[in-house]
Amino acid sequence: MVLNITVCIIAISVALLAFSIEGKASKAEIVKLKEEIKVLNNNAKEQHQLRSTVYKLKDELNQLYKYKVIYKDKGLFGSRNIEEKYFFDEKSAKEFMEKPNIHEEVLIELGEEK
Structure with missing residues (x-):
């Protein structure tokens, strides 16, 4: 364009x-x-x-990712938009969820269908 x-x-x-x-x-x-x-x-x-x-x-x-985390970040003025991040293993996903700036999170295991 x-x-x-x-x-x-x-x-x-x-x-x-x-x-x-x-x-x-x-x-x-x-x-x-x-x-x-x-x-x-x-x-x-x-x-x-x-x-x-x-x-x-x-x-x-x-297609290679096995887990998805849907989360909200904490910001200066409350939580921000809903975002998602993909992971190859459950350990990495749970470590990400334990970060202090994550306000609300959901761990989803991805199956054959996405």
Whole structure:
């Protein structure tokens, strides 16, 4: 999305530049700008593929977790939002639950279904 916005900004800049110049832009300048836009579009596609790969890997990692703790943190003005954290073993989950900043917690054992 950021790259799409960048492409739009470049396109608007080119249009403003074209109107501000009395003469026409040279063919070389137009070709150069088209190449820059093409590179930005390719970067956007690569970024999308990378995000997709990271999402898939994160999902696969989540399948390995055995326990989940749903908890509220203590803050200066009371408890915060409900959050969750995943663990590979019960010992780590219980150690996390014993921290002094955890206000309310629930330990859930994850089965085959998530």
